[in-house]
Amino acid sequence: MEGVTNAAVREVLASYGPVGLVCTEFVRISGGRISHSYLKRQVEKLPGVALSVQVMGNDPELMGEAGAVVARAGADVVDLNLGCPTNAAVRKNVGAALLKDPVLLARLLGTMRRAVPGLLSAKLRAGFDTTDDALNNARLVEDSGIDYLAVHPRRRVDHYRGSADWGIVALIRRELSIPVVGNGDIWYAGSALRMFEQTNCDAVMLGRPALRNPWIFRQLSELLAGREPFRPSGVDLALHVRRLSRALSARADDGPSSALGPLKEQLGYLCRSVPDAASFQRRLQRLPTLALLLEASDEAFGALPVERLDLAALPSGPPQ
Ligand SMILES: Cc1cc2nc3c(=O)[nH]c(=O)nc-3n(C[C@H](O)[C@H](O)[C@H](O)COP(=O)(O)O)c2cc1C
Structure with missing residues (x-):
């Protein structure tokens, strides 16, 4: 998460409980050339915790090159940002704006798939100003050979308002064959269990809730193991x-x-x-x-x- 989940924060949060994967803030890929040394510095791994490095941009060649550099530098996953809702991102036609441009999106996904040697994922919103194309966009991701998809079921126009529509996660999970990660408003460890039950998703991704309650991963693992969950003071x-x-x-x-x-x-x-x-x-x-x-x-x-x-x-x- 931009501005709030840098390597220092990821290190502290991961120390409290089992997390399968941590994600970087988006790395903006723009301009004519990209600095390989800057990209490699984004690959700050924690011992024993997989790292996903997220890139945001819309130039297929540059994005492919960036993905290949971070993958070769040790990123366990390269993730494509299809969700950033800011005006700056929309003006530049990146992040959630790409959901309105399926032709460019298909080219971007295809080029990145050919360039990135390891796991490649995408994280998308449910749409730009409507959710009508949520499934089509998800299928586009799957058809491009992407390894898994994370879904934040809000539209761009919602920013972070209202509640995440877990029904969209359920729909995409039902229709796709690749793993689907559910995200959005998992404020309690118990809500993660409900997300699994209601959507059948393969994994959950937590943003703001993990910053509010850094012990939420520990609590979830305790609930899953049938143990009394930790209650912080x-x-x-x-x-x-x-x-x-x-x-x-x-x-x-x-x-x-x-x-x-x-x-x-x-x-x-x-x-x-x-x-x-x-x-x-x-x-x-x-x-x-x-x-x-x-x-x-x-x-x-x-x-x-x-x-x-x-x-x-x-x-x-x-x-x-
Ligand atoms: C301050 C802030 C920064 C964010 N930065 C990113 C980002 O860089 N990449 C991304 O995919 N999502 C980003 N997000 C969205 C979150 O990853 C997540 O999808 C959203 O907050 C909903 O999930 P949550 O309820 O678990 O927070 C950001 C959200 C916030 C509030």
Whole structure:
């Protein structure tokens, strides 16, 4: 996820529980030439965890070349972005905009398939302004020889509003032969089980929910094993903030203080589990240094017992 799942964050999240695969933020492929050394630097692997490197662009030759470079540099999967909803992406006819251009999309997929030696996947939205072509687009991906498909069942025009329509994941799963990964609004470990049941998908992919509750993968594996799932406390959250801070600082190009902004981005997700999230977040967001932020985070999160946090494996209200 652009701006929020860099290598430092992936390392901390993967340390809490079994994840099968982690994905990079999109790597934008544009212009006349691509820097192979820049591409190779995106392949930052964690021991024992497969890495998918996502590329976003629409020039078939360049995208094929980029995919081949990252695959040869050790990426376990090369993923094509067919979901980015931003105005910048739409203006450049990349990301979700490609869903409106099946001719170019077929050429892009075909060229990438021929160029990429290993696993090649795509991640698509349900459509641009309608979901009518969701299945056609999914079939196009399958017919191009792509190894698996991840589906975020919202349209581009939805951005992140409304709820993800898992019925579209179910439809695509039913009609395709390649593995289908369900994504969107899996806010609790228990919701992942519901996604499997309702859609028959082969795997689940979590974005914002994993930033809100980094123990969600652990909880899911515990639920699947029939064990009592872990329930994090405020102290766990405060320790997590400190781990993120260390990992972000260690990789910060402009010195540890430049980790402050990225850490505040993470807090935007972490604060969603606490009571009165908006004012809790405002209190932390205005602190001007990493040291002050960490001190306040220890105090604020640390005071919250498990039952005041919305971090159980199952939602307390109606299923989500
Ligand atoms: C800040 C942000 C950045 C994102 N960046 C990417 C990206 O680079 N590539 C991608 O395929 N999806 C990206 N997404 C979409 C997510 O991967 C995911 O499909 C979407 O948030 C729905 O799933 P979730 O409910 O698990 O978050 C991004 C989402 C957000 C909120």
